[in-house]
Amino acid sequence: MNDLMHQYKISRTMSIILLLGLFMFGNLPIMIITYCYLAFILIIRTWMKVGFKRRIKFGLTAIYGFILVAQIVFVVLTVFPLHNVSLMYYPAKIFALVLLGVPFFIERFETVNDGTEFYMPTVEDVTAISFEELHDNAHRIKSMMQSISNMKKSVSVDHMKTILEDIPRHSSTRYINRGSLTDYYFEAANNSLKDEHIYLVVSNTGSPASEIISQFTQKQYNHVSLSFDRDLNTIISYNGGNNVYPPGMNAEAVEYFHQKDDASVLIYSLPVTYDQKQQLIDKIAEINSEGSAYNLIGLVAKHSIRPNIMFCSQFVYKMLSLVDLNFFEKAAGDVRPTDFIELDYYKKLAFEYEIKF
Secondary structure, X not given: OHHHHHHHHHHHHXXXXXXXXXXXXXXXXXXXXXXXXXXHHHHHHHHHOOOOOHHHHHHHHHHHHHHHHHHHHHHHHHHHHHOOOOOOHHHHHHHHHHHHHHHHHHXXXXXXXXXXXXXXXXXXXXXOOOHHHHHHHHHHHHHHHHHHHHHHHHOOHHHHHHHHHHHHHOOOOOOOEOOOOOHHHHHHHHHOOOOOEEEEEEEEOOXXXXXXXXHHXXXXXXXXXXXXXXXXXXXXXXXXXXXXXXXXXXXXXXXXXXXXXXXXXXXXXXXXXXXXXXXXXXXXXXXXXXXXXXXXXXXXXXXXXXXXXEOHHHHHHHHHHHOOOOOOOOOHHHOOOOHHHHOOXXXXXXXXXXXXX
């Protein structure tokens, strides 16, 4: 089982890397070759399947061919004419990558049905649908349309433009942020040693990155930070630097979280000893000296190439683990900001207060 899980993680990571590569470097010929290659592989795999009826194999081959034509027409007529002309090129290219999964969905559907039947519903099938099923389907469609509407607001052209313009500032292989924390920060942190608590700051900031991440996590809160004092004068996390500092480990101010009208912050406390708190401050000083970078690729790949390349929840979880304060078990790369609240089964955290802007 562990070997299967390991192979699955490797396969998932490789797929993500390939998709990122296609998004960043895939030109028209490369995209067409990719579509053709996948169609060829799936057609060969279909004809090698034992137990599939011959007419099913012919049907699937025709469907894969139709999908291939639609994919090529889309990238030729819609995606690449927008290149260097409109910012809609990037959402269009993302959709072109989504289309890569359509033939796999068809194959999965047919595999589940053992390749025995593949047909459009008849009039009898349609009339057999109950009113309850119609009501459920209407509810699902309404929810889906609401999700699409929310995604349209979050994944806006302005947000995509901001993120794409920010990507060159990042590095997932080398430390680019070094010494961003001042002596004033460490003085404030050391002054908090008498407070036998650290504070987890879980926020819904409204930043472009946070808004887009929320569409994938389906969570309202998508950023987490640490603070050594209850008044939040020593907030620290991994972030994009807010165009002031390089992406990596940076101090944060409460004002940083107010990037939309309904932004909010939840503050929780966790008991610590004097020595544990000192050890955390020393570790942060060490990272500040060695350097850091924001783990942008790790948001998808769930891995870090170097120890001090992290994203926010990865950083907080590793800090808690360093001093044996982690209260749930999970791979650091898989931890999400809301996990600190949702997985607190033993009620280690105490809710302190909420900030609404």
